[in-house]
Amino acid sequence: MRVDVLTLFPEMFPPVLGASIVKRAIAKGLVRVEVHDLRDWSRDKHKKVDDRPYGGGPGMVMRPDPFFDAADDLRKQEVGKPHVVLLSPSGKRLTQPEVERLAKKPWLILLCGHYEGVDDRVRAGLADEEISIGDYVLTCGELPAMVLVDSVVRLLPGAVGDERSPKEESFRDNLLEYPQFTRPVEIRGMRVPEILRSGDHVRIGKWRRLNALRRTFSQRPDLNDESSNSSD
Ligand SMILES: C[S@@+](CC[C@H](N)C(=O)[O-])C[C@H]1O[C@@H](n2cnc3c(N)ncnc32)[C@H](O)[C@@H]1O
Incomplete structure (x- = not known):
């Protein structure tokens, strides 16, 4: 399995990816997790990826173009089609059956939001689905992405020492x-x-x-x- 994460905070991931079962699964080659800084796809000279919301209101919204451009570049790296997941409080709730379904996908791209959220055209035109980890609002999509990666990776055959455990x-x-x-x-x-x-x-x-x-x-x-x- 391959997992790509598009995030404004790549530094949040190494402690989770570098510990316990996820670390072992990566070392065994069961999963490859690539964490990308979304700012690398910013067209702005200051690497900005957010802007004010149309219609007014508080806070900033993440622009759609870095997400679309990053996904285009990632798609060129593999032959298959990635399953693109936008982490969002509006998404389908992550449950164990949903985790089992996602664990069967060979390639996931996880989109992490921040600020007031992500321009809705990312949901409509890029994401295959939106996933929420529960009915509460976090500051960003990085923790939900880590929850998703952890829950999926431990189901990959060979990830958990005793195959009976997840069953x-x-x-x-x-x-x-x-x-x-x-x-x-x-x-x-x-x-x-x-x-x-x-x-x-x-x-x-x-x-x-x-x-x-x-x-x-x-x-x-x-x-x-x-x-x-x-x-x-
Ligand atoms: C502060 S939240 C935005 C909340 C948004 N204004 C709303 O009311 O739905 C910023 C980002 O955190 C992530 N996030 C927050 N809570 C989440 C949850 N329960 N499940 C999945 N992602 C979440 C999403 O990626 C979201 O774009």
Whole structure:
């Protein structure tokens, strides 16, 4: 997989790309992440990429031309067609099924906004889709882009040490994960459930399933509400 990120803050990415599973996935060649400074495509002598909003109002809006020019240049670097994602609070909410869908794309270009947002012609004429990481407003699209990269990369075959991990995690089958325990057996009067130490894998499997169901229905009953599970 290849991921290109168009951003005003390339310096935000190395700490995230250089740690943990994402770092290993890059080192193994499972994913190539290229972070580009959008100002490199500015036609302005001061490298400006924003301007005042037509119609008035507060703040500045990111101009469309650097995004279009950058995407044109990137497209020349590969044979296939990239899937272009604009990070935006107006986008489709990023959920685990959406992450699974995006993890199948061979090439993503992520567009990070800033200021009051991005000229709407980028959404209409360049992005294949808009993605939001939740119903709140961040200062910029860089953190959402990193969330997207992290969540997608860990699903790439070979990225996570134990292939079972992503298959047993929260949001699979609309369930939260069962409670996890490790040593010590007891802490502050709380003991690890005996069954998990029994070695009986059939009973452990049933206990986990039951407790995943209990946890889901008490903490996230909405996960099984048809209306909140649609990925359309
Ligand atoms: C301050 S926000 C712009 C908010 C915009 N004025 C609005 O009301 O929708 C600047 C940039 O941050 C990014 N951003 C902020 N919140 C986001 C979210 N929840 N999901 C994805 N991107 C977000 C987008 O790229 C956006 O263009």
